Amino acid sequence: MNKLSIEICERIKSVIGDSKFGLHEPFFNSLEKENLSNCIDSSYVSSIGEYVNSFEKMIEEFTKSKKAIAVVNGTSALHLALKVSGIKPDEEIICPSLTFVATANAISYMDALPHFVDVNEKTLGIDPLALENWLDKIIIKKKGKSINKNTGRIVSAIIPMHTFGHPLEINSIVKIAEKYNLIVIEDAAESLGSLYEGKHTGTFGRIGVLSFNGNKIVTTGGGGALITNDLEVASLAKHLSSTAKVEHKWKLIHNQIGFNYRMPNLNASIGCAQMKKLPSFIESKRNLFLKYREVFKSLLGVRIFSEPDNSRSNYWLQTLILDKEHESELENILEVTNKEGLMTRPSWELMHHLQMYKNCPRAPLPNAESLAKRIINIPSSPFLV
Ligand SMILES: Cc1ncc(COP(=O)(O)O)c(C=O)c1O
Structure with a gap:
């Protein structure tokens, strides 16, 4: 267990508590x-x-x-x-x-x-x-x-x-x-x-x-x-x-x-x-983002992804991005968080790595290659706040 993994676990729990939550669960009534x-x-x-x-x-x-x-x-x-x-x-x-x-x-x-x-x-x-x-x-x-x-x-x-x-x-x-x-x-x-x-x-x-x-x-x-x-x-x-x-x-x-x-x-x-319920789901998810942002702002090595300029995001999946120097810790972070009952996931395997698409035409893909080693989605359900 490395230090960053433990810190990430603790900070997620400080926002959503100790219960087990999926990445994104539906809310019905x-x-x-x-x-x-x-x-x-x-x-x-x-x-x-x-x-x-x-x-x-x-x-x-x-x-x-x-x-x-x-x-x-x-x-x-x-x-x-x-x-x-x-x-x-x-x-x-x-x-x-x-x-x-x-x-x-x-x-x-x-x-x-x-x-x-x-x-x-x-x-x-x-x-x-x-x-x-x-x-x-x-x-x-x-x-x-x-x-x-x-x-x-x-x-x-x-x-x-x-x-x-x-x-x-x-x-x-x-x-x-x-x-x-x-x-x-x-x-x-x-x-x-x-x-x-x-x-x-x-x-x-x-x-x-x-x-x-x-x-x-x-x-x-x-x-x-x-x-x-x-x-x-x-x-x-x-x-x-x-x-x-x-x-x-x-x-x-x-x-x-x-x-x-x-x-x-x-x-x-x-x-x-x-x-x-969609307007209230969006509001909850935007509030969840603010809470995660608060707890992750002081943690070195990782940042929480914020909506890009000129846009208003639904924050469907809250996303952590590891700094490049920490990309080797991705597997350990996924291991530790999931063991603790916090569902976290990496990004998809890149399409050009999949056997059925590996021979398709493509541009140079340096950012996709790098991001795929650094993205971690964390629990994002609308009822978490
Ligand atoms: C980016 C993207 N495209 C397409 C789909 C396909 O949607 P569905 O699962 O409803 O077929 C999904 C979702 O699952 C998706 O995330």
């Missing part, structure tokens, strides 16, 4: 139970029902998006977002290597290839400067398309991801995407409730994607959504998410190969109750 019970009584438990419509309305109002389409999870939302964007097999899609595997998997479902780029330490999201330098170096333009001159493939889209809920510099990314004619799909799976320059994350590109998995700030058990201001895209996404069934009083006709991705009413009933 009678509201979810009441909605679920009403939903069961209505017998509309599958993909048609009033709760699905209400849940979508609530997301639209909260994120100030014209349309929200609720689906079975964030991964299917990413897949659908790529599908309705017309991504073709063998195209390259830019995304960070520091992300959850769903970002890269959704690209693979399209028979396209992830092309990994670096993040920065300021936001933990794609670094605009490094991105532009990289694209300037590798892209040649032919007939309005961006071609990776190293591979000969078209680079058609970019999926920036707002890591642990913290907004990245999305305006700069959108500008670079315009320069290279890339479609922007924001992976906002973790950032419901986070704003960049006062605007909700996920609303800067063509489509934003949300997740309502059990560990997210708002959960429907499993669930996801696409948000967009493009009504045509929204209508196609909704159509494809419900097996591309043509509306008719009784005929069962499907005019495309669709997906069974529509969110069931049962899940949406939980979501409606959760959305009412």
Whole structure:
């Protein structure tokens, strides 16, 4: 047990007490139970029902998006977002290597290839400067398309991801995407409730994607959504998410190969109750951050990650970042904290280290490599303060 591990344990406990807590646990009360019970009584438990419509309305109002389409999870939302964007097999899609595997998997479902780029330490999201330098170096333009001159493939889209809920510099990314004619799909799976320059994350590109998995700030058990201001895209996404069934009083006709991705009413009933609590969840998580910041400010060797400039974060997962000189202590800190009943986790294994993605095109990734050795997520549930 080294000194830093013990100090980290003690300081986390000084904020949340001695009980065992997961990294991010959901909070339910009678509201979810009441909605679920009403939903069961209505017998509309599958993909048609009033709760699905209400849940979508609530997301639209909260994120100030014209349309929200609720689906079975964030991964299917990413897949659908790529599908309705017309991504073709063998195209390259830019995304960070520091992300959850769903970002890269959704690209693979399209028979396209992830092309990994670096993040920065300021936001933990794609670094605009490094991105532009990289694209300037590798892209040649032919007939309005961006071609990776190293591979000969078209680079058609970019999926920036707002890591642990913290907004990245999305305006700069959108500008670079315009320069290279890339479609922007924001992976906002973790950032419901986070704003960049006062605007909700996920609303800067063509489509934003949300997740309502059990560990997210708002959960429907499993669930996801696409948000967009493009009504045509929204209508196609909704159509494809419900097996591309043509509306008719009784005929069962499907005019495309669709997906069974529509969110069931049962899940949406939980979501409606959760959305009412979202403002209070965000407030609690921001307060939890202030408490952690207070206890960690005097500890040398580690810092707590604060929301980047120009943004307001939902602080989905509270994050400690070790100084570079202490990166060798990561394993010991994880060992000690977990043994003490405090659930802590490192960041994801970087995508380009995973065997299925190791041969994908990529930029130099020095910041992602370094951060992956220094990130520790600590207990972050909204009820901890
Ligand atoms: C960054 C990111 N993208 C995509 C997803 C996929 O969401 P889901 O688990 O709902 O499929 C998640 C969450 O789990 C995520 O954290």
